[in-house]
Amino acid sequence: MNATSVRPEIQALRAIAVGVVVVCHFWPGALPGGFVGVDVFFVISGFLITSHLLREVERTGTISLPGFWARRARRILPAALVVLAFCAAGTALWVPDVNWEQFFAEIRASAFYVQNWQLAHSAVDYFAQGESPSPVQHFWSLSAEEQFYLLWPVLILIAAAIHRRAIAIVLGAVTIASLVYSITKTASDPAAAYFITPTRAWEFGFGGLLAMLRPTTVIAPARAVVTWAGLAAIAYACATFSARTAFPGSAALVPVLGSCAVIWAAMPDVRWAPTKVYALKPVQYIGDISYGIYLWHWPLLIFASYAFVSGVPRGILLVVTLLLSAVTKRLVEDPIRRGRFLAKRPPRFTLVPAGVATALVIAASAQGSAQFEKQVQQAERATQAIVAANPRCFGAAAHDAHEPCTNPALKYKVVPTPAEAHKRRNFPCHLIGQQGYLYICSFGVKQDKATGGQVALIGDSHAAHWRAALDGVAKTKKWFGYSLSHTGCPLSTTVPDAMSGNEKKECAGWNKQVVAFLKSRPEVKTVIFSAIAGGARDAKIDPVAGYVGAWKKLPPSVERIIVIRDTPQVVGDTDDCITKAISAKRQAGLACRVRRSSALKPDPEIAAARQLRGRNVTVADMTRFICDSRWCLPVIGGVLVYKDQNHLTEVFGKTLSPYLAHAIDQG
Numbered sequence: 001m002n003a004t005s006v007r008p009e010i011q012a013l014r015a016i017a018v019g020v021v022v023v024c025h026f027w028p029g030a031l032p033g034g035f036v037g038v039d040v041f042f043v044i045s046g047f048l049i050t051s052h053l054l055r056e057v058e059r060t061g062t063i064s065l066p067g068f069w070a071r072r073a074r075r076i077l078p079a080a081l082v083v084l085a086f087c088a089a090g091t092a093l094w095v096p097d098v099n100w101e102q103f104f105a106e107i108r109a110s111a112f113y114v115q116n117w118q119l120a121h122s123a124v125d126y127f128a129q130g131e132s133p134s135p136v137q138h139f140w141s142l143s144a145e146e147q148f149y150l151l152w153p154v155l156i157l158i159a160a161a162i163h164r165r166a167i168a169i170v171l172g173a174v175t176i177a178s179l180v181y182s183i184t185k186t187a188s189d190p191a192a193a194y195f196i197t198p199t200r201a202w203e204f205g206f207g208g209l210l211a212m213l214r215p216t217t218v219i220a221p222a223r224a225v226v227t228w229a230g231l232a233a234i235a236y237a238c239a240t241f242s243a244r245t246a247f248p249g250s251a252a253l254v255p256v257l258g259s260c261a262v263i264w265a266a267m268p269d270v271r272w273a274p275t276k277v278y279a280l281k282p283v284q285y286i287g288d289i290s291y292g293i294y295l296w297h298w299p300l301l302i303f304a305s306y307a308f309v310s311g312v313p314r315g316i317l318l319v320v321t322l323l324l325s326a327v328t329k330r331l332v333e334d335p336i337r338r339g340r341f342l343a344k345r346p347p348r349f350t351l352v353p354a355g356v357a358t359a360l361v362i363a364a365s366a367q368g369s370a371q372f373e374k375q376v377q378q379a380e381r382a383t384q385a386i387v388a389a390n391p392r393c394f395g396a397a398a399h400d401a402h403e404p405c406t407n408p409a410l411k412y413k414v415v416p417t418p419a420e421a422h423k424r425r426n427f428p429c430h431l432i433g434q435q436g437y438l439y440i441c442s443f444g445v446k447q448d449k450a451t452g453g454q455v456a457l458i459g460d461s462h463a464a465h466w467r468a469a470l471d472g473v474a475k476t477k478k479w480f481g482y483s484l485s486h487t488g489c490p491l492s493t494t495v496p497d498a499m500s501g502n503e504k505k506e507c508a509g510w511n512k513q514v515v516a517f518l519k520s521r522p523e524v525k526t527v528i529f530s531a532i533a534g535g536a537r538d539a540k541i542d543p544v545a546g547y548v549g550a551w552k553k554l555p556p557s558v559e560r561i562i563v564i565r566d567t568p569q570v571v572g573d574t575d576d577c578i579t580k581a582i583s584a585k586r587q588a589g590l591a592c593r594v595r596r597s598s599a600l601k602p603d604p605e606i607a608a609a610r611q612l613r614g615r616n617v618t619v620a621d622m623t624r625f626i627c628d629s630r631w632c633l634p635v636i637g638g639v640l641v642y643k644d645q646n647h648l649t650e651v652f653g654k655t656l657s658p659y660l661a662h663a664i665d666q667g
Contacts, residue, residue, distance in 0.1 A: 009227075010044055011287030012278040013262055016231075017041050018290040020238050022297050022321070026314040033241030036255040038141045039203055039248070040234060041294075043259035045145055046152075046207025050171075053156050054211060057164070063157045070347035072149045073354045078336045079328050080142065081357050083295045084111055087135040088364045090299065094306040096579035098418040100372040103134045107365040110139035111358050113146035120192040132572065135299035140195050147197045148204045168212055175205025186249030188502045199248055203256050210260050223265040224273035230261025231274065292325030292333070300324075306576070372419065379420040386415050386638070387651060395655025396625040398637030410638030414588050416651060418575040421643040427468035427650045429483045437486065437510040438517060443467050444474025444481040452478035455526040458514060461487045461647060462566055463530040466660075468653030470528065473661040482524065484517065486510045490531035490605070493553075494546030515553055522557035532646065533566035533601035547608035551615065562664055563609040565621040568599035568632040569646040578634060589635035599632040620663040622656055 017040035024034025056063050084107055091103045109118035119140050159170040182199035185192070193199045216223070237255040245251050267275050277283065286293070300321055304312040336342065342350050386394075393405035416424065429441035443457075444450070457463055457470060464485040474481045489507035491514055518524055529551075551561060570592075577592035600623065609617045626632050626641060634641050639652045648656075 007266070008278045008284065009262060009265070009267055010048070011284045013040060013044060013259060014287035014290040015283050016234065017044070018286065018293045022293065022318065025298060025301060026318065031238050032243070033238045033245070036234065036237040036241060036252070039252050039255045040259045041141070042145070042200060042203035043207040043256055043263070045148065046204035047211045047263055049149065049152060050156070050208035050211040053153055054167070057156065057160045057167075062160065063153050065153055065157065066347035066351070068153050069149070070350040073350050074337045074342060076142070076146065077354050077357070078332045079292055079295055081111075081361055082328060082332055083299060084136065084361045085364065087299050088361065088368060090135060090303045092368055094303055096306075096418075096576045097372055097375055098422060098575045098579050099132050099134075100368055100419070101422065102132070104365040104368040104372070106134040106136050108362050110136040110143065111361045111365070113143040115143040116140040116195040116197060117143070120195040132576070133302060135302040138294065138298040144197050144200050148201065152204065152208065168209070171205060171208055171212075175202045175209060178202035178205060182252070183249045186246050190246055193249070194247060203248070203252060206256050206260055207263070210263060213264070216264065216266070220268040220270045220273070223268040224270040226261050227265040227268060227273055230258040230265065233258030233261070289322075289325040289329050292328045293321055296324045296328070297321045376420050376423050379417045383415040383420060383651070386413065391638070393637050395637045395639035395652050396659055397655060399625045400659070401624065407637070411587060412585055413638035414578060414582055414635050414640050415638060416640055416649060417582065418578050418640065421640055421649050424643065424650060426464055427471065427653065429467055435517070436513045437506055438484060438513045440517070441483045442481060443471045443483055444479045447480045450478055450480035453526065454480045454482070454521070454524045455528060456482040456484055456518065456524045457528045458484050459490045459529050459531045460485060462532045463528070465647045465653065466530055466564055468648070468650040469656040469660045472654060472657030473664065476661055484514055490547070491529065491550045492543065492546035493549035494541045494543065511550065515555070518558060519555045522555070525558065526560040526562060527554065527558050528562045528564065529605060530564040530566060531605055533603040543604035544607045544611065547605050548611055551608070551612055560616045560618065561609070561612070562618045562620060563605050564660070565606050565619065565623060566601065566603045567646060567648060568594070568596070568623065568626055569601060570594050570599060570632070570634050570642055572645060574634050574642070574645070578640070589633040592635070593631040593633050596627045596630055596632050600627065618664060620660060622660060622663070625656060625659060
């Protein structure tokens with residue numbers, strides 16, 4: 001099958017792809033599976049690029065890699081670099097500095113076209129990540145595409161040097177291997193699988209293999225049926241897929257095969273085929289500017305939430321997206337892509353300026369990161385000075401109901417700043433060793449001075465964030481403490497069943513090894529539990545029963561169980577709110593407070609503690625130091641409570657220490 005310079009059905013397919021992506025991002029509830037538009041783009045790219053490369057092999061017997069990469073650079077880089085420069089400037093102008101480190105790092109990754117690996121490394125969930133979505137998050141797909149452009153022609157060149165027929169064998173083998181890997185990786189590590197190139201390469205490969213087919217001689221009515229079937233497959237994926245769909249994996253076959261069907265069927269000349277709709281000028285024009293629409297829509301959506309207090313109606317953002325896309329194509333894309341000056345000259349005349357322009361964008365983002373680091377260092381020095389001064393009513397002391405306390409000097413203080421808190425690691429824990437899935441570290445007094453006994457802190461990251469408070473408790477009570485935490489994994493018999501792949505395996509193994517650890521150390525008489533509230537991921541799982549079952553398996557040497565109620569959780573933009581409040585000289589705690597009813601989740605560990613029989617169980621609830629009867633405050637007594645949406649800062653944790661000790665004693 002050959003690809004001509006303009007394929008109306010491909011332009012229409014581009015319009016569909018970018019349309020469903022934009023709807024998915026602007027109005028998620030309307031089209032939850034619209035993210036499959038990216039998969040449609042991947043198939044189109046695989047088909048067109050392979051078609052061009054095969055024609056070059058037929059014409060010359062080889063492939064000019066510099067020539068190919070120069071053509072791709074003229075097509076992809078101009079508009080992309082304009083948008084990246086806009087994102088760098090927009091970050092500096094509108095975004096609170098708490099997000100600068102992340103945003104500028106992602107801008108650099110996007111300029112290097114490794115954004116997909118950056119997001120995979122950060123374990124970002126594309127649909128519900130803990131970090132704020134950056135204005136260049138969508139560049140992950142362009143990164144995967146650029147990596148395809150680097151490797152695919154090399155494979156074809158090597159295969160063509162062996163034999164023309166070897167091209168199909170090599171590309172077919174790579175495509176099948178990628179599909180198999182995608183299915184297995186999606187099952188074991190879905191967050192990373194969504195982004196990385198090996199799990200997506202087969203989508204380009206399907207388009208590439210389609211390009212190797214001979215022109216079809218199938219009658220038009222049959223091709224019309226195939227066209228409608230392909231469009232139906234894409235529509236089905238858009239309507240029924242969601243964030244809960246294991247993707248890409250085998251699920252991506254639906255939009256990929258649908259796209260292949262539409263391209264294969266071409267333009268069937270049948271009255272009831274969608275051919276006339278394909279040919280409509282608005283459809284063709286949207287397909288023509290689809291690249292610009294994809295580039296512009298996401299940063300406009302992200303920056304609108306920062307630049308305008310009340311936000312911007314999505315319809316207006318859509319209009320601005322279309323206008324910017326049209327202007328970018330006319331003034332940036334077309335002159336560079338189609339201009340004779342570069343096209344008639346050796347590839348270096350394209351690649352060198354492209355490298356310089358890319359370096360300028362990277363330098364701008366690096367300067368933003370350097371400015372951020374300077375601000376954090378200044379904030380750290382200010383925090384150290386305030387903590388050393390130990391002012392009245394600092395942190396949790398401001399919410400001590402028994403000794404009411406106010407300090408006007410702390411009214412507008414926020415230590416650490418949100419940006420500083422993001423940079424800080426958790427309260428230090430002295431690593432003792434590793435046993436399987438257990439990372440064992442200690443807190444409190446030294447083991448030979450533990451006259452008060454030995455304790456173990458057990459749970460997920462919401463157990464670990466109590467170390468700052470518990471370290472003070474342990475030193476007061478002369479405890480030697482073990483810290484046994486595993487991110488996302490509490491001690492439970494049921495929570496592992498709600499996980500999948502390696503995550504489930506690691507959590508189940510960690511659970512077994514924690515119990516074995518306690519059996520091997522009968523000197524540990526007290527265990528302290530805490531875990532993120534809100535229940536298990538699977539509605540069919542009873543988290544309360546899971547905790548009760550796990551605690552019943554503790555060895556008899558454990559004489560006391562202390563359960564610390566999980567902390568309230570703030571909303572995703574609280575850090576941005578606090579940063580803006582600091583700049584505006586407003587009380588950040590009051591300006592950015594969250595309703596208690598939404599912040600305080602039901603804690604199944606507390607319910608389990610009430611059900612457990614035959615054990616000495618103490619419940620410690622610190623909620624009153626963060627929330628009143630109606631509101632939960634993210635800044636208390638001049639101290640930032642959370643380092644993110646739900647983990648305590650070390651500074652606030654330390655101020656809770658005497659009150660946590662009292663709660664443990666009262667239990």
